[in-house]
Amino acid sequence: MDEMIEFLHKGPLAPLKKWGTKFSIWPTHLVTACCGVELAHAFASGYDGERLGVLNFGMARQTNCIVVEGAITRKMARALKITYEQMPDPKFVIVMGACGIKGGIFWNGYNMVKPFEVVPVKYFAPGCPPTPESLLRCFRSLQKEIDTGEAKNSIVYPEVKKVEEGKKRAKRVPPSPKYVANNPSVIVDMPREEKWAEGKEVVAKLSEILGELCEKIKITGKNRVAIRIKKDNFVEAAKKMLEAGFDHVKSVNVVDVPHENKFIVEYVTSSYLNPEYRSILVTLISEIERSDPVFPSLIEVWPSADYLERELHELFGVWFEGNPWMGRKFLLAPDTPETPLRKDFKLQEEVYAGGE
Numbered sequence: 001m002d003e004m005i006e007f008l009h010k011g012p013l014a015p016l017k018k019w020g021t022k023f024s025i026w027p028t029h030l031v032t033a034c035c036g037v038e039l040a041h042a043f044a045s046g047y048d049g050e051r052l053g054v055l056n057f058g059m060a061r062q063t064n065c066i067v068v069e070g071a072i073t074r075k076m077a078r079a080l081k082i083t084y085e086q087m088p089d090p091k092f093v094i095v096m097g098a099c100g101i102k103g104g105i106f107w108n109g110y111n112m113v114k115p116f117e118v119v120p121v122k123y124f125a126p127g128c129p130p131t132p133e134s135l136l137r138c139f140r141s142l143q144k145e146i147d148t149g150e151a152k153n154s155i156v157y158p159e160v161k162k163v164e165e166g167k168k169r170a171k172r173v174p175p176s177p178k179y180v181a182n183n184p185s186v187i188v189d190m191p192r193e194e195k196w197a198e199g200k201e202v203v204a205k206l207s208e209i210l211g212e213l214c215e216k217i218k219i220t221g222k223n224r225v226a227i228r229i230k231k232d233n234f235v236e237a238a239k240k241m242l243e244a245g246f247d248h249v250k251s252v253n254v255v256d257v258p259h260e261n262k263f264i265v266e267y268v269t270s271s272y273l274n275p276e277y278r279s280i281l282v283t284l285i286s287e288i289e290r291s292d293p294v295f296p297s298l299i300e301v302w303p304s305a306d307y308l309e310r311e312l313h314e315l316f317g318v319w320f321e322g323n324p325w326m327g328r329k330f331l332l333a334p335d336t337p338e339t340p341l342r343k344d345f346k347l348q349e350e351v352y353a354g355g356e
């Protein structure tokens with residue numbers, strides 16, 4: 001077997017094999033983000049990537065090239081690795097976009113993974129988004145490499161002179177941006193009052209339904225109402241809303257306000273069954289102490305809140321009392337750090353240029 005492989009690689013048929021591989025690049029595209037549009041562009045009629053002998057393919061086991069299109073997250077990294085391992089040799093990886101090189105606009109996100117740390121990358125198409133030309137250039141370079149056995153950079157970079165010790169840099173490198181403002185001047189409160197003619201009637205009805213449980217109620221836009229409720233009254237208020245026809249939760253949100261030592265918890269509710277409320281979104285808002293982030297779970301009232309509460313528990317560390325999934329990691333990848341969406345989460349910092 002080894003002799004046969006040797007013969008294929010070095011024997012008289014080797015040029016034929018190279019020629020065949022060169023014009024049979026079948027990339028499986030890992031569309032993780034917007035770079036995928038540029039790949040589509042490269043293979044649409046304008047650029048017609050197929051004329052180069054490159055044909056996009058959907059099956060990992062019959063492909064010999066992966067094009068990673070943009071950002072790779074911790075969860076996606078697993079899929080990338082599995083896909084790569086299923087591919088037959090010879091196999092190549094091309095990475096598109098700033099996201100795939102250094103994380104791009106998500107560069108310090110808790111969930112970002114650099115593809116070259118997961119699989120061996122042959123070529124990068126830089127840019128955000130990279131142009132179709134730059135992707136096709138990667139394929140041309142790869143074909144050249146298959147042909148000649150050596151990878152050549154087509155760009156000549158200017159020579160970088162080493163700065164002598166003790167001497168100042170000619171150019172000042174901007175300091176890295178500050179991501180966490182200790183005391184932002186933004187006042188985090190209920191959204192401002194908006195006009196909505198028929199809304200007054202809805203507000204009157206909701207005030208009547210909730211009675212003393214309602215601390216504050218506001219119209220926040222057309223078909224939008226926000227109600228502030230104390231944490232201790234929240235479950236009772238939710239039950240009253242359910243009786244009135246608000247039969248499901250559309251979303252649950254947590255807002256971290258570290259400078260006021262609080263989390264704002266929001267449940268956005270609406271109705272499928274009551275036509276009167278079908279077009280209306282009512283947000284129930286409450287606050288909890290950041291140092292003791294416990295909030296009553298509403299899954300008994302609205303089962304659709306379940307996954308959302310689990311997600312927020314993992315992202316912010318809010319403990320939804322009564323939800324049996326608290327304390328477990330369920331949605332985030334196992335090696336994701338704890339509570340990554342809290343504002344005091346230490347963001348990844350990379351020193352990529354020296355200061356003065």
Ligand code: SF4
Nearest residue numbers: 033070097098099129
């Ligand atoms: S590099 Fe730009 S275009 Fe590509 S995935 Fe990232 S954000 Fe989207």
